[in-house]
Amino acid sequence: MSTDVRVGANFFNNIAKLPIPFTSDLDNLILTLRNIPFIGGTTNLVAPLDFLLSDVFTDSTRRTGAQRVVLFLTDGRQSVMPYPNVDINETEAILQDRSMQLGVSQDVRIVVIGLGDNLDEAQLRAIATDPDESNYFKFTTFDEAEANIDNST
Numbered sequence: 727m728s729t730d731v732r733v734g735a736n737f738f739n740n741i742a743k744l745p746i747p748f749t750s751d752l753d754n755l756i757l758t759l760r761n762i763p764f765i766g767g768t769t770n771l772v773a774p775l776d777f778l779l780s781d782v783f784t785d786s787t788r789r790t791g792a793q794r795v796v797l798f799l800t801d802g803r804q805s806v807m808p809y810p811n812v813d814i815n816e817t818e819a820i821l822q823d824r825s826m827q828l829g830v831s832q833d834v835r836i837v838v839i840g841l842g843d844n845l846d847e848a849q850l851r852a853i854a855t856d857p858d859e860s861n862y863f864k865f866t867t868f869d870e871a872e873a874n875i876d877n878s879t
Contacts, residue, residue: 730792734782735759739767740806742777748787769802771849772809772817775824783832794834798853803846822852829855839871840864 733755735746746758783794804817812820828834838854840847843866854862865871 732792735762736774736777736782737762737765738770738774738777739765740770740773742770742774768805769800770806770808771800771802771804771853772820772824774798775821775828775853778834779824779827779832783828783834788832794832796828796834796836798836798838798850800838800840800845800850801842802844804849818849818852821849825853825855835861837861838863839875841868841871842866 730750732748732750733752734748735755735758736742737745745762746755749755778796788794804814804821807814808817808820825836828836834855836853836855838850838861840850840863845864847864850864851858851862863871863875865874
C-alpha cells in the first residue's frame with residue numbers, strides 16, 4: 727500500500743469504537759484485523775456513522791487531494807433504538823441523513839457490503855452513497871464477497 731494511503735477500522739455492535747487508527751502499514755493492519763474477535767450482540771447502524779462524523783472524518787483529518795472512502799461491512803440490521811426515545815422505525819431516515827452529512831460536509835464515499843441473510847436492504851441502501859449500483863453489495867458469505875468484488879471498487 728502506498729504511504730499516501732491511510733486506512734483505519736471502526737468496529738461496532740450497539741456502540742462504535744476505533745481500535746485501529748489510520749495507518750499506512752498494510753501488514754500490521756491485516757494482522758490486527760485477523761486478530762479482532764467477533765463482537766456479537768445487538769446492531770446499531772447509526773452509531774458508527776455518528777462516530778465517523780464526530781471523531782474520524784473531521785476538518786482536522788482532511789488531506790488535500792485525498793479521497794475519503796468508508797467500507798461499511800455489516801451482517802445485520804438495526805436491532806436497537808438509534809437514540810433514547812427515538813423509535814427504531816425512524817432508523818432509515820436517520821441513516822440517510824448521516825450518510826448525506828458525511829458525503830456533503832466531509833466528501834466521504836460510503837461503500838456498503840451486507841453479508842448474510844438477515845439484512846435490511848433499505849437501511850443499507852440508505853447508508854450507501856448514490857448510486858447504489860456502485861456502492862451497495864449484498865452477499866451471503868465472505869467467500870462469495872471475495873469472489874465478486876474486484877479491486878477497482
